[in-house]
Amino acid sequence: MLSILRSLVQEVNSARDLQEALDIIVSRVQKAMGTEVCSVYLQDPVTNRYILMATEGLYRKAVGRVSLGYSEGLVGLVGSREEPINLEDAPSHPRYRYFPETGEERFRSFLGVPIIHHRRVLGVLVVQQRESRCFDEGEEAFLVTVSAQLAGVIAHGEATGAISGMSLTGREARDVSFNGVPGAPGVAIGTGVVVYPAADLDAVPEKPTDDIESEVALFQSAVRAVREDIERVANRLASQLRPEEQALFDVYLRMLGDEALPGEVVNRIREGIWAQGALKQVVQQYVRHFEMMDDHYLQERAVDVRDLGRRLLSHLQEGEQRHLVYPEKTVLVSEELTPAMLGEVPKGRLVGLVSVKGSSNSHVAILARAMGVPTVMGLVDIPVNQLDGKELIVDGFEGQIFASPSADLRAFYQEICDEEDELVRGLEALRDKPCETTDGHRVSLLVNTGLMTDVVRSLSHGAEGIGLYRTEVPFMIKDRFPSEQEQREYYREQLEAFAPNPVTMRTLDVGGDKALAYFPINEENPFLGWRGIRVTLDHPEIFLVQVRAMLKASEGLNNLQIMLPMISNVSEVEESLHLIYRVYHEVREEGYDIHMPKVGVMVEVPAAVYQIRELADRVDFLSVGSNDLTQYLLAVDRNNPRVAQLYHSYHPAVLQALVRIAQDAHAVGKPAGICGELAGDPGGALLLMAMGYDSLSMNAASLPKVKSVIRSVSREWAMQLLEDVLMLDSPHVIKSCVDLALRNAGFGRYLRPGKTSSLALSEQAAS
Numbered sequence: 151m152l153s154i155l156r157s158l159v160q161e162v163n164s165a166r167d168l169q170e171a172l173d174i175i176v177s178r179v180q181k182a183m184g185t186e187v188c189s190v191y192l193q194d195p196v197t198n199r200y201i202l203m204a205t206e207g208l209y210r211k212a213v214g215r216v217s218l219g220y221s222e223g224l225v226g227l228v229g230s231r232e233e234p235i236n237l238e239d240a241p242s243h244p245r246y247r248y249f250p251e252t253g254e255e256r257f258r259s260f261l262g263v264p265i266i267h268h269r270r271v272l273g274v275l276v277v278q279q280r281e282s283r284c285f286d287e288g289e290e291a292f293l294v295t296v297s298a299q300l301a302g303v304i305a306h307g308e309a310t311g312a313i314s315g316m317s318l319t320g321r322e323a324r325d326v327s328f329n330g331v332p333g334a335p336g337v338a339i340g341t342g343v344v345v346y347p348a349a350d351l352d353a354v355p356e357k358p359t360d361d362i363e364s365e366v367a368l369f370q371s372a373v374r375a376v377r378e379d380i381e382r383v384a385n386r387l388a389s390q391l392r393p394e395e396q397a398l399f400d401v402y403l404r405m406l407g408d409e410a411l412p413g414e415v416v417n418r419i420r421e422g423i424w425a426q427g428a429l430k431q432v433v434q435q436y437v438r439h440f441e442m443m444d445d446h447y448l449q450e451r452a453v454d455v456r457d458l459g460r461r462l463l464s465h466l467q468e469g470e471q472r473h474l475v476y477p478e479k480t481v482l483v484s485e486e487l488t489p490a491m492l493g494e495v496p497k498g499r500l501v502g503l504v505s506v507k508g509s510s511n512s513h514v515a516i517l518a519r520a521m522g523v524p525t526v527m528g529l530v531d532i533p534v535n536q537l538d539g540k541e542l543i544v545d546g547f548e549g550q551i552f553a554s555p556s557a558d559l560r561a562f563y564q565e566i567c568d569e570e571d572e573l574v575r576g577l578e579a580l581r582d583k584p585c586e587t588t589d590g591h592r593v594s595l596l597v598n599t600g601l602m603t604d605v606v607r608s609l610s611h612g613a614e615g616i617g618l619y620r621t622e623v624p625f626m627i628k629d630r631f632p633s634e635q636e637q638r639e640y641y642r643e644q645l646e647a648f649a650p651n652p653v654t655m656r657t658l659d660v661g662g663d664k665a666l667a668y669f670p671i672n673e674e675n676p677f678l679g680w681r682g683i684r685v686t687l688d689h690p691e692i693f694l695v696q697v698r699a700m701l702k703a704s705e706g707l708n709n710l711q712i713m714l715p716m717i718s719n720v721s722e723v724e725e726s727l728h729l730i731y732r733v734y735h736e737v738r739e740e741g742y743d744i745h746m747p748k749v750g751v752m753v754e755v756p757a758a759v760y761q762i763r764e765l766a767d768r769v770d771f772l773s774v775g776s777n778d779l780t781q782y783l784l785a786v787d788r789n790n791p792r793v794a795q796l797y798h799s800y801h802p803a804v805l806q807a808l809v810r811i812a813q814d815a816h817a818v819g820k821p822a823g824i825c826g827e828l829a830g831d832p833g834g835a836l837l838l839m840a841m842g843y844d845s846l847s848m849n850a851a852s853l854p855k856v857k858s859v860i861r862s863v864s865r866e867w868a869m870q871l872l873e874d875v876l877m878l879d880s881p882h883v884i885k886s887c888v889d890l891a892l893r894n895a896g897f898g899r900y901l902r903p904g905k906t907s908s909l910a911l912s913e914q915a916a917s
Contacts (some may be wrong), residue, residue: 154182155295162303164438166431171303172204175275179296180206183289185277187257190265191218191225192273192304200225200274207278208252216249223247228262228274234294236261238284254278261285263293267301268792306533328532330504331794332549333525334518335851337566338502340479342553344538345491351430351459353485355535359424366416369425372465373412377403379461405458411436426466433459476500481542483534487514492521502544503527504551506534519849522607526551528790549794573899577854581612585857587839591865594845595853596654598825605647607850612857615651617773617847618713618825619644621696622659622666630668631692637699641710649707654773654847655700656752657693657726658686659715677787682716682754687725697733701744710747713773718757723768754778759807762814772815773847776826780804798881799828800888805837805876812842823847832859832900833888837875840868855900863895 158178165171172190180188187207191200194217202208202216221230227245228235240246240260248255257278265272275297277285285293346353359365384399405411411432418428433455440452476495481502484491492500492514503518503525518525524546532551543552543563552559585595596617597608608616624632624640632640645653661671661681673679686693697712704710714726727749734746748770753759755778766772776799781788783804786797798804808824815822823845828834830848835856838846848856871891875884889901 176204176206187278189276212252225274229271234263258282263297265297267305326553330526330529330549333515333527336524336546338524338544340481340501341477342483342537342540342542344483354426354430355538357424365419365425375465376461483537587865589864596847611850611853616653619655634699638703641703645707654711656713701737708745713750715752717751718755766818766820771821774824776828800884801881836868840872
């Protein structure tokens, strides 16, 4: 069964569209299980009905015409119960529903299993038999396995069809949504421009062409160029290769013959597909064909075809990327965005970013936040190649994008854009005013930075210092470790910009989801692996150079504070302090007139929560990294959209931990600050202020809202709110309670309105 399943998955993956995939599924499953009928019913998210989409054994004319209500018939029962139903005599079941146009009255036995993807029932896979029989456990398990394996393929195909503008019923699809991870806050409405790395067949977007002859000529030119390349290499190496090795070049040249691969590509181009897309389709078809063969030698030929495809694509792409047209409102879309791609967009035209790969801590996300460009990353099952030229809405608050938006949805998000702009203008007057409650409690509002563009925005928003300077950013934008002098220049810019206010610099924090191309860390579980202080203590040469650059950069300013990331043991703090003091004395001996900076630790792992007093005895301050602390407490990777709904900063366990940290730090007389998304959320900031945190550090864009809210309430009011929510046991109820309190206090305009509640989009969206 395993080999049958593997072959089935490969065939389905090679299908050109959803309908072809479904036809393959019903045909192969019917044959594998030896049944008379196999059918697939898919749920249409627009009508909320199950539609017969493919069948082997029922009347073909019923496909697309027969539909059942959400809970109608045995198919509806399978979907609503979300479990298999195995019946020996289906017509005798009270939920049986007969459709004469299918011809299913001939079949008595019934086995249906739900097709579920990310908790959403996509449809039902059914097999039927003429005689009365109960399908055995092995057959039921096989069908469940097929359903689970193919759910993602079906979801992807369904979404691709929806993006192209058609629902399952053939009606126009609108408001097609995809969920990801928020990369940078804000809302953008614009036109998708898909960019992709060179010579990557999988990333080539699907595009039609109306200039067929030009595309054919372009492809034939690429074939000639590749053929010449191969002949040149073959001639050069002829004397060094054995005959069987030389034969490989002959294989390549035969595949480039007019009757082979190029002929099929030209046929696809003449069907109206651009050359790169046609090449992609043919190469992928060849590759899957070879991979499915039993002969090991022939399986290996798939590698040759893939290599040949890349060579042809490389020639096709020469100069193509330079001719990209960027609309006035460009939403840049890619499998994996790079800073270089951002730099190609003409100034003033980039309004949003969408990256299939990546996280909220990636270099591109940091750049996007610095530039104020709404960004969504880490999207699941999105047919990125279909988004080129489509109107897109990027919701960087919720981590969601919409394709083919309706007029209502567009108006809804345009209103949010207008409100955000108006709100920012209205809060400018608060820039130079202190962040103080109505009853006189003072809180320092700091910013998280990584680039000089962050600094400009931060100063214009009235930041009182830097609570977190991500020193890994200068390391990310290099192709090697930056020298001491280069680091010193970066750090001096930040220190000078905010002097005399404090600038807290976190020592190099790589690992996890923050990688350096020239210092790869490959681990099965990077978030529990070699990251943060663990890396730099294992490489003191990196740590010492960085601290030396920081100290020298602080000369004459003395506003430097150093923060140690990912601390889980007191011994790590003591070892770090030993190295910092050593560098301090060495720099002083070199003649630099500097003061010993304050040193603090980041509280990011649960172990540190229970060692606050011991850690505080050894350092000058503590700062909570709320993003990492939340993900470690909840055992949820915050950058994984498959479990993103489980990550919640308002989780009772997170709030209880934050209360404990502030209390324990103050009990030994040390200040406690916090940097992370919770500090930049107006409701979260109120709770943190009530807990007693001395400073809140956030993205510059969040600072005016947080200051406005804190200046408008008393600490007593906030402490009562904290007391109320600490008695609740659901993060969603806590968030609702905080939002309600803000609305009642007159701050409803600071809350993100819920799009699904406003427009009931959840019933319409295909995710």
